[in-house]
Amino acid sequence: MSTEPVHRPSPAARALPRPHEGVWPGLAEVPVAPLRARVAESLFRRAVRTLPVTVVMPDGETLGTGGPRMDIRRPGAFFARLGTSSKIGFGEAYMVGDWTSPTPADLLTPFAARLAQLVPPALQRLGRRWVEARRPDDEVNTLEGARRNIHRHYDLSNDLFALFLDETMSYSAAWFPPGGDDLAAAQRRKIDGILDMAGVTEGMHVLEIGTGWGGLAVRAARRGARVTTLTISAEQASLAERRIAEAGVADRVQVLLRDYREARGSYDAVVSVEMIEAVGERFWPTYFATLDRLLRPGGRVGLQSITMPHDRLMVSRGDHTWIHKYVFPGGLIPSVEAIEANLAAHSSLRIARRRSLGQDYARTLAHWNARFQERRACVAALGFDETFRRMWEFYLAYCEAGFRVGYLDVFQFSLHRR
Incomplete structure (x- = not known):
């Protein structure tokens, strides 16, 4: 097992302000229109x-x-x-x-x-x-731009995310069994589902693009796989390493602070859960070509992606929305058609299987919002003000509504080579 260390951010990157530090510039001013x-x-x-x-x-x-x-x-x-x-x-x-x-x-x-x-x-x-604002040029997901965008959301505070996520620290759609409502169990079921989509078994070397806080890497390692997992969030990398060590699988999991475009080597399986939404349309070809480049012959990709209807993607892809400004700068949710087109044009991969978890995501978000509301005092104790609390509450409710009505969906895909 390689012992390559986690790369730490530069002093300049560490000095970037977090959204809750200081005032909300201009927000209190009412537009004169x-x-x-x-x-x-x-x-x-x-x-x-x-x-x-x-x-x-x-x-x-x-x-x-x-x-x-x-x-x-x-x-x-x-x-x-x-x-x-x-x-x-x-x-x-x-x-x-x-x-x-x-x-x-x-x-x-x-x-x-x-x-x-x-x-x-x-x-x-x-x-x-x-009238509507267009996307700022500085939010384009170049190597440096992607790090800035991810820093603004995922480096907010590990303690904040721990307040409303379950014990697996999974920040993506759960998969509830019929009649079940245990969030942690549903998250483990989701992780097992995407590992199955990638065909992960004992003895494999698995690449994970988007570490999160290490839950999937731990689960894969417990299947007997060796895992290399990539993230560009320094906060996530630090906590993921600790959680992986506490789970007793540090000898089988390597956490690298590295962009997917900088990945090297070849792997028996590649897994990426709700990371493509942060890639941006300009880099979708690079992302899918990278999956193809890193996958060994006979291997499979397990991809989990939020999706929107293709016609809505076409008319809104250049818009700068509230979600971009306050929650996910530089993000863009693809459509299934856009994923299929990019796979066909820029890789030898195709969608062999798919599973929709849209309604499960609505339930997941309801769980998160309930937990967040129950812990308001803890959120304030972490230094987040009332404006932030209302921002986060709106974000979770806004997303839940989108999944409830099918405006948003989320799929687990199994990608095979043609």
Whole structure:
């Protein structure tokens, strides 16, 4: 077993500020855009008129056909943010308390179900051209850009993630058995499912792209495999090494702080769980070519990916959204069609088997949000302010709603060579 050490980040990388350190620049300032605010209010009222929600204005006026409650506390600020940038302003308004809801995921579900129809197509095109922000150039996932993007999310705090994840520290969709609701057991079932997709058995040398906190590497090692696992998060690498040692498999697992593009060697199986979402469209060809290059003849790839409908990917792939600005800079969720096209064009691999876990992800996110809410005091004790708490709550609820209605899905793929 190689004893190559984990590469530590440079002093400059360690000095990068974390999102919760200091103020939220500009967030408290309400945009001055009276015309856009009026247009946004008109469109919002038109959209919720037939939605199964209850929108309550400060003067007691209610909108919607009845359902999960949304309290708009500061209408002027809410519509100004919405009019300035609908894809960012809606979430920012929640972060600062312009609107709130006792059940955010339930409220966002009807909106997610009608996402493509809420704004007329002509206004959607106009918004993309004149209103909506485009993705910043500095979030492109070059080698250095990817490290910055990953640092902003995964290096927030290992203690923060431990508050709402289960004991396996798995930050991806679980796979619940019929009638089962134990999150840790469902996460182990998911890990076993993707290892099976890759055909991982005793004696194999497995490459994992995207270490997380070491749960999959430990599980693979306990199958008798030797594992090389790659991450570009220094915080994750440090905790993963410790967890791997505590599990008693350090002699079979090597953690490298390394980008997938820098990987060398050949492996009997390659596994990558919900890492492709951080690759970016520009580098999808490189990612799939790398999987192909690193896989030995006869080997298989186990790939788990969140997906969106292809038509939505085509119209939104250049958009800069609330999720990009506050949670996953540089990210892009692919469609199944985009994965198939890139496999065909840039590798000798094809999808041989697939398994959908979309509804399981909705349940996973509900578990995470419940745990996060139960531990609010612990979140504050870690130094995260109320704005961050509302940001994280919106993020988890927003994603849960997307999976509930099928706007988002997640697949486990078994990739074989053609």
